[in-house]
Amino acid sequence: MTAGTILSQGTELFTVDALSSSVAAVLKLACPTGISGLGGAKDQVEDTCLDNKEDKTFKPGLGNPGQLSVPFNFIPSHASHQILFELKELGSVLQWMECFSEGNDPPTLDTQDELVAPAGRTTAQFDAYVADVTIDVATNDLVRGTLILQRSGPVVWHWNGPTP
Numbered sequence: 001m002t003a004g005t006i007l008s009q010g011t012e013l014f015t016v017d018a019l020s021s022s023v024a025a026v027l028k029l030a031c032p033t034g035i036s037g038l039g040g041a042k043d044q045v046e047d048t049c050l051d052n053k054e055d056k057t058f059k060p061g062l063g064n065p066g067q068l069s070v071p072f073n074f075i076p077s078h079a080s081h082q083i084l085f086e087l088k089e090l091g092s093v094l095q096w097m098e099c100f101s102e103g104n105d106p107p108t109l110d111t112q113d114e115l116v117a118p119a120g121r122t123t124a125q126f127d128a129y130v131a132d133v134t135i136d137v138a139t140n141d142l143v144r145g146t147l148i149l150q151r152s153g154p155v156v157w158h159w160n161g162p163t164p
Contacts, residue, residue: 006100006101006102006122007101008101009101010100010101010104011032011035011098011099011100011101012028012029012032012098012099012106013028013029013032013035013070013096013097013098013099014026014027014028014029014096014097014099014106014107014115015027015029015094015095015096015097015115016094016095016109016113016114016115017079017083018113019083019086019087019090020079020083024109024113025109026106026107026108026109026115027079027080027083028080028106029070029072029080029081029147030072030075030078030080030081031072031073031075031078032070032071032072032147033071033072033073033144034069034070034071035068035069035070035098036068036069037066037067037068037069038066038068038098038124038126038155039066039155040063040064040065040066040151041063041064042060042061042062042063042064043060043061043062043063043064044058044059044060044061045058045059045060045061046058047059063154065126065128065150065151065152065153065154066151067131067148067149067150067151068128068147068148068149068151069146069147069148070146070147070148070149071144071145071146071147072144072145072146072147073142073143073144073145074135074142074143074144074145081145084130084133084145084147085133087129087130088130088131088132088133091129091130092129093127093128093129093152094127094128094129095114095115095125095126095127096115096125096126096127096128096149097115097117097123097124097125097126098123098124099117099118099121099122099123100121100122100123100160101121102120102121102122102160103118103119103120103121103160105118105119105120105121106118107123117158120160121158121160122157122158122159122160122161123157123158124155124156124157124158125155125156125157125158126151126153126154126155126156127151127152127153128149128150128151128152129149129150129152130147130148130149131148131149131150132146132147132148133145133146133147133148134146134148
């Protein structure tokens with residue numbers, strides 16, 4: 001059954017650019033070719049009693065925000081690719097938003113320069129810093145890059161349609 005599924009084509013990744021100007025703006029990453037790793041398992045807190053003779057028992061602990069890997073086709077003239085290297089050096093935790101393909105509207109900024117999810121699109125909003133940016137060059141291929149984002153804190157989902 002495929003009813004309700006969405007295509008990956010049209011998915012976009014945004015952040016807040018407060019470096020390029022004195023006024024913060026929504027910045028869309030140009031030409032990502034994938035986004036993976038939006039998750040992270042919870043720690044295990046062992047609560048096994050001494051009289052237990054079979055298996056250990058556990059309770060869920062704190063979540064471990066994972067890393068997102070975002071491969072992209074490198075466009076050196078594009079501002080969204082140029083700023084990645086500066087963001088890596090700064091190490092600032094920024095807001096990011098993955099907007100899925102049900103719509104075209106980008107997120108906006110509120111009066112506190114925080115991302116606001118667009119209506120009509122499922123989005124995943126999270127805080128992260130740029131952990132790494134790599135550029136790969138190979139024979140007979142495009143120059144490609146990979147952005148590694150280290151999440152900090154939870155993912156906040158904004159659902160398009162009824163909340164489950």
